Amino acid sequence: MMASKTVFIDGEAGTTGLGIRARLEAVAGITLLHLPERERKSLSARRAAMAAADLVILCLPDAAAREAVALAEGLGASAPRLLDASTAHRVAPGWVYGFPELTGGQARAIAEAPRVANPGCYATGAIALLRPLIAAGLIAPDQPLTINAVSGYSGGGRTMIEAHEAAGGPAFELYALGLEHKHVPEILRYAGLTCRPIFVPSVGHFRQGMLVSIPLFLDELPGRPTGGDLRAALAAHYRGAALITVPEAAGEKVAAETLADSDRMELMVFAHEGHRQAVLVARLDNLGKGASGAAVENARLMLGLPAVAAMEKELGHVR
Template sequence: MTTMALPTIFIDGEAGTTGLGIRQRLAGLSTLALLSIPAADRKDPAVRQALMRQADLIILCLPDDAAREAVALADALGEDAPRILDASSAYRTAPDWVFGFPELTTAQPDLIRAARHVSNPGCYATGAISLLRPLVDAGLLPADAPITVNAVSGFSGGGRSMIEAHDTTGGPPFELYALGLEHKHVPEIQHHAGLTQRPLFVPSVGHFRQGMLVSIPLHLDALPGRPSGADLAAALAAHYAEAAGITVSAEPVTRLEPEDLNDTDRMSLHVLANETYRQAVLVARLDNLGKGASGAAVQNLKLMLGLAA
């Protein structure tokens, strides 16, 4: 009897927050073989390329410039080149890469399954796109609408320097950042939400490790057809009817906590409307390290390799 080889995975950048999260999730899968690089060789292109040659799929958990260099190393292998899942923001709007948000459209899972190159979404972008794209597609939100996205994340999403600052000194209890309005997630939000006008995005960080809320305020009477909050919720619910990890609610609440979905790969979407004042706030809640990063990467990996969800 012939024993089929297990798909082999190499995580380039496994020592970072996202890489560690992916490796932890994959460690329990008996259907995969994982390659590791010695710590002393993590920056050695020859060693990394040799591991890429052995892999069926590589996951890049690197800064943007380093991810571009890694893609060049992998693609230089020609017929031996592995498939690539990139967790950086380097290729999220690239036309020859598939965006790794399976719930984006009904066609997206098949595009991911067939792709050689898949770009994992950003955490903030996942929340914003999940709220906006279904409403644009349904004609409830104009593509040229002036959209404002507010968001708060745990400090683990801010990279090593921010994590160290909060871990060692306590960090500020809350801060706005990227106030030059040039955050790297804006292009992917605009592109994959189907917006023709650049959204205004104001991110913030709180003194908690992980968890995220992304919120988008809307004036209902400024939208085509003057929809109700229930109309918006119905469009979201229809879009995500087959999405096992995404729930939609129009139930009134007075508080939403960013940490409630921590250590899961789920996301909850909320439509909070006041029909008296014809205003609504759309909110996405997720773990920035789960559906916002490592969990999404594993979801994409399983699609790319034909593994059970």
């Protein structure tokens, strides 16, 4: 019988932390360490919890996450493995990117890494769509792209959640129009792009759910592919993956909330061959595959739980 693994969530009171805690409580073989509310900001209490843990999951703002990493490093030989849900280390040296379906070796790299950075929610959808198509030569790395996305308001933190739930909140808002959104660097690196995309995120008046869409002029792409070519490449890349599917696009509408409370993601290709245009669409839950669900997927790999072997088998087809 496998010994129980101990996990400490540093910052478990936030939206992502609460989601991770709820998911991990349902996973056999994991013991969660909790600090009383009065001790959650105590350096000595946090250091002691880190020293007792096999894995520490950071659910903190970026600056606090960096401080937590330094705190863990100070434990020397007793330092735990780290999984960071913030933006702080997603493109940092020495950190493995926590997207197991990225390539055939990514799940194993996560399983063996001392430090893993959980992906951003928008980045998860964008990279899932783009990486296989760039790897297949159907989109050039230097292709100018626009990425549009809409998220439920639960991804915006406590202030946004309170505004929407207490006072109604706006129906829809574009934001980050300074074109410096924090997810762009990881999209560039892990999608395999060399041309910085224009990323236009937005928030809708619904709690959970997300759509990421990328419009394409097919005649501007290498080899002038069809929509069917794009879908076939995505389907081949994710064949057998447990959490990512590539269904046939149906109809002319896609609802953002369909996968709320799910850890799955759907990738779709909508195309008009007469106009030689296509739209790539990723649908996921911003708190599921886009945050807490992804963190638990990575935690299971890092802790060597039974899902690791199954996931490696599922991902063995990926290039």
